[in-house]
Amino acid sequence: MMAVAAVLAPFPDALAKILTEDFGITAVGIALTRFGLQSLTMFPLILALNGRKALIIKNPGLNFLRGVLLAVASITFFAALKVMPLADAVAIFFIQPVIGVLLGIIVLREKPTQNCITAILAGLCGTILIIRPNFIAAGILAILPIICALCFTIYLILGKYLSKENSSLIVHFHTGLGATFFIGLGILVENLINPSEIQLTAYLNSSTWVYLVLIGLSSSLIHLLYIMAYRLAPVSTLAPISYIEIVSATGFGIVFFAHIPDPLQILGMAIIAASGLILLWAA
Template identity: 35%
Template sequence: MTTRTDQTTLGIVLMLGFCILAPVMDAFAKATPEIVPVPQILAFRFAIQVVILLPLAAAMGLALRVTWRDAALHLARAGTVLVATGFFFTALRYMPIADAISIFFVEPFILTLLGALFLSEPVGWRRLTACAVGFGGALLVIRPSFADLGAVSLLPLATAALFAVYMLMTRSMSQRLSPLVLQGHTALAACVLVIPPLIWLDGSGATLFDPVWPEGRARWTLLGVGVVATISHLFLTFALRLAPAGTIAPLQYLEIVGATLIGYLAFGDFPTPLTWVGIAIIVAAGLYVFERERRLEARAKAPAPPP
């Protein structure tokens, strides 16, 4: 019989698997030849996710029909994650993977602020201070990249902002839909949005949307992006179902370690000392926010004292 402790342990293992695999997906995207436009990489990433997830959901007996309202929400989520992922993949063509992921990890701070603004979630001065400190750490990572790359170094920051919006929508929809169905339908909506422009502009010479026939290395990198993205996000989805979010969310920062190792082995990239300082500040501030939220949640669930 599976105990709650066993489930939590399995959730932690799956989260560690996600932290290892997610940078591998980024490495495949970075290794894709620049002749392949970023929207074509996105098309492969989400099309492969559809091919894997929707049949899997059907085999598990999950309902695949959606209402018109949910279809509109899937399109909104898909549009947000498409642009966010497109920004991030574009940044990876010019930036080390570890630098881009480190900047992206200001997303929990943005999510905290958006939750306060749009969902009226309480945010005290301590978490606001942690958010400010985390953004300061991101600026330390951005500064040297901005001197070399200009506005491109801000793309991971834009990714973080868009992904925070995506997470707000996910919070609402995940209460009603299975994670497999949710991810599969959002991937299908993403294909509806990104594939038609690639078909219409084929041969047009448009830099952004004129697709190329993948050959050689591109075939394997595009396949790798789709397969690894699907598996890693399945790991993340089931990890969140098996273990408390407060237990496994801090583990996501181990993704920076995986990104640094893969970036060094595959591309010879290694963070500068100033970047390491920025990463340390972002991680410390993020862990404080996670711990603060965990304590507040535990306090809210505690039984009221007797009168």
């Protein structure tokens, strides 16, 4: 299940890249549709499994914050896909374990081991190798996947805390609701301030709706696979498998966009994957 999820994970991202590049759909619009459809598809499932108690969650404020973080992570990642190759954005996002360790050092005053320091430096070097050509082409926007990884890291930390008091499926559903509400509220406020900035007519195009629905449904399936996998096996077993996603993203990039990473970018991807595995082993 973990391997299937890792292989499929770049698919909705590839569709999002097509929507931003070819149809002019904004990253915010894609994120809103994704989380809205994800919440709709999850709702009957959690009701069937948990009944009415699925509608109640402990620590709703923290769960809403988690939804905000996921929304920001998604928007920044979709925005990154408009200006950089799919495989590059996915690979840079996998700096996330390094960011997790750095947060532990800075916030929790944890003392890193020599292996951790080596992995952090290696991960940063690998990221620079991938960002290098993208920064030249896209400028400061090339760091968007790093912002996404930072938000996602905090999102995961909150998820571990919240899952102690609620089932992971219920947490996932309410997080999606929080993300949908946050993005929808942002669009509403922006529309009140400057109506010309919000263009919803693109959603009436049948082609864009097909892509948007596929993004929502495939994202729900992928998250369910991740949830079920982590229920059945420990993180130490599953985490290395997640790096299949970098290879899969490279394949989707070649098939959909004819983008072949150069040798330095491939080296950067390998270094980032190695740094993540070193951190996992060190833990």
